[in-house]
Amino acid sequence: MNIKEKDSLYIANTYGRFPLVLTKGKGSKVMDEEGKEYIDLATGIAVNSFGYCDDEWTNAINSQLNTLQHTSNLYYSKPCVELAELLCEKTGMKKVFFSNSGAEANECAIKVARKYAADKKGSDYNTIITLKNSFHGRTITTLAATGQDVFHKDFLPLTQGFAYVEANNCDELVKTVENGKIAAIMFETVQGEGGINPLTEEFVKTIFDLAEKYDIITIADEVQTGNGRTGELYGFMNYGVLPDIFSTAKGLGGGLPIGATVLSEKTKDVLKSGDHGSTFGGNPVACAGAISILKRIDCKLLNEVKQKSQYIVETLSKCNEVKSVTGKGLMLGIETVKDAGQIIAECQQRGVLVIKAKNKVRLLPALNIPFDELKKAINILCEVIEE
Numbered sequence: 123m124n125i126k127e128k129d130s131l132y133i134a135n136t137y138g139r140f141p142l143v144l145t146k147g148k149g150s151k152v153m154d155e156e157g158k159e160y161i162d163l164a165t166g167i168a169v170n171s172f173g174y175c176d177d178e179w180t181n182a183i184n185s186q187l188n189t190l191q192h193t194s195n196l197y198y199s200k201p202c203v204e205l206a207e208l209l210c211e212k213t214g215m216k217k218v219f220f221s222n223s224g225a226e227a228n229e230c231a232i233k234v235a236r237k238y239a240a241d242k243k244g245s246d247y248n249t250i251i252t253l254k255n256s257f258h259g260r261t262i263t264t265l266a267a268t269g270q271d272v273f274h275k276d277f278l279p280l281t282q283g284f285a286y287v288e289a290n291n292c293d294e295l296v297k298t299v300e301n302g303k304i305a306a307i308m309f310e311t312v313q314g315e316g317g318i319n320p321l322t323e324e325f326v327k328t329i330f331d332l333a334e335k336y337d338i339i340t341i342a343d344e345v346q347t348g349n350g351r352t353g354e355l356y357g358f359m360n361y362g363v364l365p366d367i368f369s370t371a372k373g374l375g376g377g378l379p380i381g382a383t384v385l386s387e388k389t390k391d392v393l394k395s396g397d398h399g400s401t402f403g404g405n406p407v408a409c410a411g412a413i414s415i416l417k418r419i420d421c422k423l424l425n426e427v428k429q430k431s432q433y434i435v436e437t438l439s440k441c442n443e444v445k446s447v448t449g450k451g452l453m454l455g456i457e458t459v460k461d462a463g464q465i466i467a468e469c470q471q472r473g474v475l476v477i478k479a480k481n482k483v484r485l486l487p488a489l490n491i492p493f494d495e496l497k498k499a500i501n502i503l504c505e506v507i508e509e
């Protein structure tokens with residue numbers, strides 16, 4: 123049996139996979155089992171921030187792996203504390219809870235917001251507003267937070283206490299806040315799985331104005347937008363705001379599982395001893411890798427991300443058959459006349475990996491993709507779109 127046949131026999135049927143078996147990679151290039159090489163503009167869904175097997179990242183991991191691989195949270199260990207310090211210093215936040223995925227990072231954010239509201243305003247103030255078309259994860263609670271019925275339908279009842287507002291609809295947001303007992307507002311600054319839809323300045327300002335007026339916790343889900351992806355270190359930085367909580371995962375680990383729930387002055391001491399936990403959270407190997415990623419996301423790198431973004435947007439906007447290009451930094455969605463699935467398949471044949479977000483072609487290249495590789499891949503993408 124080949125890998126594809128074994129996969130369909132032994133792996134639960136939850137994924138629709140592309141017909142490629144990837145075997146090894148370096149930088150922004152990856153190879154399949156037949157030895158064909160691809161330029162990767164998807165990075166394992168915004169995870170491989172510095173591409174495949176980046177030297178600095180693998181060295182950081184190897185050296186930690188050969189020293190101490192796991193401690194549990196019953197003991198102190200250096201890498202997780204140093205990563206937390208770095209996250210706080212770079213953002214103005216105050217404390218961090220570590221877990222292993224985006225969904226878990228959001229679960230913790232939701233628990234903190236509920237507890238804050240219960241302590242301050244009473245336990246009936248438990249509603250969390252999220253946005254229609256959002257994506258916050260696959261656990262029963264983060265599914266409830268996800269404002270898309272398609273993900274809900276077979277798994278009811280979900281966790282109670284979520285209300286959904288249309289993204290960028292300020293009036294609906296104001297009404298929902300005024301008519302409810304609201305603990306928190308949770309949002310992605312650029313909706314990822316929902317189709318690469320950025321929030322407007324006005325909408326983000328409305329969220330923060332309402333939050334201040336009614337003592338509502340703001341939660342930025344930075345799982346996909348975080349860690350340099352949008353051209354700023356975190357997506358909220360594009361809007362000049364600081365949330366009470368942000369969650370991040372994907373690109374923070376650079377390829378190993380990690381989740382972080384990052385807490386502000388206001389929320390840092392809401393959880394007390396015993397309120398939350400994780401066996402693997404703060405794992406030294408994952409944290410050592412994350413430190414090597416986060417410390418390199420500086421102004422110079424972010425400027426490169428912005429330049430590459432501008433190049434992609436300008437090139438694709440000139441390309442016939444492109445209806446729109448949305449997103450920020452190296453998180454871009456391309457709406458095309460031609461079917462996105464067909465574009466993805468033809469790009470694969472021509473040695474370029476791109477993925478989908480709703481009806482759009484989604485680009486999430488490595489932050490450090492060399493300009494010549496990016497140009498080559500975008501030219502192929504344009505040709506495929508126009509063919």
Ligand SMILES: *Cc1c(COP(=O)(O)O)cnc(C)c1O
Nearest residue numbers: 223224225257258259314345346
């Ligand atoms: C991917 C994603 C998640 C879920 O992360 P997992 O690591 O798959 O649990 C949550 N929120 C957003 C915005 C995401 O893009």
